[in-house]
Amino acid sequence: MNKFVWPALMALLFVQSPAHAINEKYRQQLEQSGCTQMTELQGCDIHKSKAENAKAGFADPYTPAAAAGSAKEQTPYAGQWTAKSDTGATVATIRIDAxxxxxxxxxxxxxxxxxxxxxxxxxxxLFTIQGDRRLKNEDVWMDTxxxxKGPIQSE
Known part of the structure; x- marks a missing residue:
């Protein structure tokens, strides 16, 4: 039995070639369209440009928002803030830009x-301002x- 198994196994190893998931042309189409294999299954069109696919809602999730061209998105921290004490006195005025x-x-x-x-x-x-604006009473300051401690309020 070993006489036949070992030669067959060796022949199989020599005949086996590496499998590639995608070819070069398909990879280039994915890059130019901004699609991934997963987003293509969800409807991303590899024959369109990145901008067209991003407009259709298929932006690359691994691309930072600023690089994706969404310049109109603003950081949730931007604006004027006031740190107040328990008595209502202003402890500090805070300004955060975009x-x-x-x-x-x-x-x-x-x-x-x-x-x-x-x-x-x-x-x-120490000042802490939450990025999720749905969280209420989470923006606080603390004197170590x-x-x-006390609240920080947006103006």
Missing amino acids: KEHVWVNGKEVKAKRTDGALQFRQGTL DAGT
Whole structure:
């Protein structure tokens, strides 16, 4: 039995060739159309341009929104904000531009995104503004020394 199995197995290994999922022409069509194999199954047309397919709702999910040409989309953090104390006094005025540059009381501070929020510090104050605007009462400031905190409101 081994006399026949080993030669047959060796012949099968030599005859077997690598399988390629797509050919070069199809790959180029996918690149030019902005489609993937999955979006093509959902209706993305490989014979159209990226712009036409994006307009039809088949934008590449791995492309950042700014690069996809949606310049009219704005960061949810942009605008004027006011940090208030429990008594209603203004603790800080915050301005955030479309590129997420942050100014607290007119002084620019570094900001970072963390868990869907924008966080930044000025001295002992830590400010957190949520990116999901459906969340209410989640925009807060906290004084790490005094242990006080309060809401941040959009103007």
